Amino acid sequence: MSAPSPLRDDATLVSHAVAELARRTHFPVAFGGLEHDGAVHVTTIVGARTRSIDGLVVHATRGLGGRALVERRPRMTLDYRTSRSITHDYDRAILGEGIATLFAVPVLVGGAARGVLYCGSWAQAQVGEVEARPAFDVAGELGTELRVRAEVERRLANAPGPEGRMSVGAREEIRESYAQLRGIAATVGDGDLRRRLEDIEGRLAALTGDAPTASADVDIHLSRREVDVLACAAVGSTNGEIAASLGLRETTVKSYLASAMAKLDASTRHAAVTRARRAGLLP
The missing domain is CATH 3.30.450.40 (GAF domain)
Incomplete structure (x- = not known):
């Protein structure tokens, strides 16, 4: 089944x-x-x-x-x-x-x-x-779930089918939605709802269709919070904006970014985002 x-x-x-x-x-x-x-x-x-x-x-x-x-x-x-x-x-x-x-x-x-x-x-x-x-x-x-579902369904409806090629604009919309969804999920206390949001995140991440499967090492060692912060950084959010979105202190955001960059062997946040995408951790 x-x-x-x-x-x-x-x-x-x-x-x-x-x-x-x-x-x-x-x-x-x-x-x-x-x-x-x-x-x-x-x-x-x-x-x-x-x-x-x-x-x-x-x-x-x-x-x-x-x-x-x-x-x-x-x-x-x-x-x-x-x-x-x-x-x-x-x-x-x-x-x-x-x-x-x-x-x-x-x-x-x-x-x-x-x-x-x-x-x-x-x-x-x-x-x-x-x-x-x-x-x-x-x-x-x-x-929260009604709002997230409506937004995800809107994005899924506008996404190209298997025969179509995704435009740059559509790809960026999906990445923005993904970052917003992770921000919402980070504030949800109900475990069942958070798991369903994580499932939806996976569907959004898979829509771009060009990321290979994540390597075992990155998958094991990159924490959920590090991915949250990278997802926001990927759509151009500043440290202050990321902190507001995820309910964190700006110094904590910097710490997560630094940790993610080190694990991904990246010297800048942009390089870390690129490597995370290649690893299949971000859309």
Whole structure:
């Protein structure tokens, strides 16, 4: 059986996020979905005791999730039934499940709300920073993966097929995307998401199609951080820009560059990038 593509479809991404939401928070019910045509379509539910939430569609500005969507910030009600701060268009679904406390977190991609994740409790429950942080983290991870996937799919769609020759501009776009992706992956704490990002990096790196297989010595001794820094240097980033992208100090960037140059037997960063490409470590 072939390995699944690292680029997951919408339903799979949401399913994974909701499962993580249920696992990381104390809320017994978790559900969520992405926005289509001005409404959030709930596609995954975990922990529900009834089928009341099945197929729920929450329109912008309506209900708790609709407010979270248009305001692009988390919304919460400790007692859904008596809340006066929201419309009650979805009472049949939410109260039908017996939910008292409801917490809605928007999924943001480039500042735009792409969906909403919900946590619910059958009893009234206080929600502080400790309880809310895991939900923020999961929504942030989902937003990151949606953003990365959209960008990678755009680049892959514009890449030439096997019969075509890649232009210099297309090659540089791929190299820039690769550097950006490594910068994003460097800040991701979730191991599963980071591994999928690494798989996507490999697909991007392979698109140029002209790099031989990396030698065993370089593959073993060049660290991930050294490759991160070289990938940014390869698209012309300064040490300060590399530091900002990877969340490092500028002195640390210089140290990684010096180490990579020494391992690649290169006297300049440009020579190190060239040798890393020849070794198949960079696109």
